[in-house]
Amino acid sequence: MSIHDDIQEIIPAYVLGxxxxxxxxxxxxxxxxxxxxxxxxxxxxxxASALALAVPIVPPPSGLKSRxxxxxxxxxxxxSFREPVARxxxxxxxxxxxxxxAGAALVLALAVFGWNIWQTAQLSRAVEAQRAFxxxxxxxxxxxxxxxxxxxxxxxxxxxxxxxxSSVAALVTVNMPPLAEGRVYQVWLTESDGTKFSAGVFxxxxxxxxWLLVRAPRHLDAYVQVGITTxxxxxxxxxxxxxxLLARFTPTQD
Amino acid sequence: xxxxxxxxxxxxxxIARNESWALxxxxxRYVRLVFSLALKVLNDRASAEEIVQxxxxxxxxxxxxxxxxxxxxxxxxxxxxxxxCIDELRRRRVRPVAESTDDTPLSELASDQDPAExxxxxxxxxxxRRALAQIPNEQRIVIELAFFQGLTHQExxxxxxxxxxxxxxxxxxxxxxxxxxxxxxx
Numbered sequence: 001m002s003i004h005d006d007i008q009e010i011i012p013a014y015v016l017g018x019x020x021x022x023x024x025x026x027x028x029x030x031x032x033x034x035x036x037x038x039x040x041x042x043x044x045x046x047x048a049s050a051l052a053l054a055v056p057i058v059p060p061p062s063g064l065k066s067r068x069x070x071x072x073x074x075x076x077x078x079x080s081f082r083e084p085v086a087r088x089x090x091x092x093x094x095x096x097x098x099x100x101x102a103g104a105a106l107v108l109a110l111a112v113f114g115w116n117i118w119q120t121a122q123l124s125r126a127v128e129a130q131r132a133f134x135x136x137x138x139x140x141x142x143x144x145x146x147x148x149x150x151x152x153x154x155x156x157x158x159x160x161x162x163x164x165x166s167s168v169a170a171l172v173t174v175n176m177p178p179l180a181e182g183r184v185y186q187v188w189l190t191e192s193d194g195t196k197f198s199a200g201v202f203x204x205x206x207x208x209x210x211w212l213l214v215r216a217p218r219h220l221d222a223y224v225q226v227g228i229t230t231x232x233x234x235x236x237x238x239x240x241x242x243x244x245l246l247a248r249f250t251p252t253q254d
Numbered sequence: 255x256x257x258x259x260x261x262x263x264x265x266x267x268x269i270a271r272n273e274s275w276a277l278x279x280x281x282x283r284y285v286r287l288v289f290s291l292a293l294k295v296l297n298d299r300a301s302a303e304e305i306v307q308x309x310x311x312x313x314x315x316x317x318x319x320x321x322x323x324x325x326x327x328x329x330x331x332x333x334x335x336x337x338x339c340i341d342e343l344r345r346r347r348v349r350p351v352a353e354s355t356d357d358t359p360l361s362e363l364a365s366d367q368d369p370a371e372x373x374x375x376x377x378x379x380x381x382x383r384r385a386l387a388q389i390p391n392e393q394r395i396v397i398e399l400a401f402f403q404g405l406t407h408q409e410x411x412x413x414x415x416x417x418x419x420x421x422x423x424x425x426x427x428x429x430x431x432x433x434x435x436x437x438x439x440x
Contacts, residue, residue: 012429017340018400047433049332051401052291054382060289072314198275234278
């Protein structure tokens with residue numbers, strides 16, 4: 001019996017977790033480097049997964065989603081890299097640098113965040129997002145759309161920087177009202193038939209400044225409106241509150 | 255809404271780009287399954303909630319490790335959840351007390367669940383249960399002892415008094431049969 005036959009024979013037990021620790025480690029080591037046996041593993045993994053479907057469904061407690069999202073977002077990633085960027089960008093906007101912002105922003109990106117790119121692998125995703133955000137702003141070439149606060153947040157204002165002919169945009173907001181515990185701001189793009197698409201969630205910093213890199217599933221010309229609502233942590237499938245910021249899109253000027 | 259038409263795999267790709275709303279969407283799709291599996295294995299709601307948090311944190315952190323060419327997201331997710339449950343079970347040396355044998359009426363499912371989703375769950379569950387019912391009883395028992403109670407070949411043999419080789423054969427043949435039946439019914 002070859003090593004492959006030997007391993008393939010125990011794969012059904014491996015996916016069930018029925019092997020002794022040493023045997024499972026041996027199988028795992030082999031599967032990590034053997035394409036042939038991995039194919040057999042891929043046949044049996046769904047069989048083990050299907051067993052989970054036989055379990056009676058029990059609804060989870062309602063507060064669990066909020067805890068899950070908070071724990072996940074407390075890891076490296078989403079929130080930790082957003083706030084410093086928001087402060088930097090919005091500070092520039094307040095000083096009236098908007099017309100030359102795009103080019104300057106790229107310089108800022110290279111100067112301030114360039115070191116991050118090489119620092120550690122753990123930060124790479126954050127840096128990638130920052131660069132994408134700044135690139136979206138740079139390529140907006142002055143076609144920023146002003147997003148006004150509604151009666152719920154009259155002092156809030158945002159700028160929506162759209163890359164021409166793309167599905168990417170950068171949203172920057174200032175003077176956002178503080179959020180209650182367990183709430184986030186969620187951005188919605190509306191299609192001409194009224195269908196709303198969640199473009200992501202963000203949490204503003206202590207000064208009310210926030211930003212979000214928007215990656216829409218379709219070209220941004222497909223949307224007629226952008227709005228921001230407050231939603232439970234993790235976001236909602238559809239808006240559940242009235243918008244705090246809202247704007248109808250005007251055609252981009254290339 | 256647009257999230258509904260995104261596939262699981264597209265959502266995982268968005269998670270890999272730090273889009274937290276995509277994680278929220280996948281949570282909505284799979285939390286009932288993960289929570290129910292954890293509750294079945296650990297027989298303890300607090301532990302099941304802890305498992306849910308660990309599983310979705312792993313999805314958030316490990317989205318880039320998911321390879322859609324290697325299988326479906328749901329298999330990957332359940333694999334993570336099952337490993338977490340068994341690790342916890344073995345660490346605490348706790349064994350579930352309750353055995354679930356009856357079908358849960360649809361009315362017991364979460365009230366906020368999409369009716370189409372409820373129907374799909376019910377359909378999938380019926381399909382798996384039908385397949386399990388068609389394999390020999392002694393094979394089904396060893397499979398369930400391994401998957402839901404985290405018992406190894408040796409532990410099953412010790413508990414049942416059957417020779418170790420017999421237990422191994424039952425696990426292998428039972429899984430082979432189950433694989434064929436699920437394929438036929440797909």
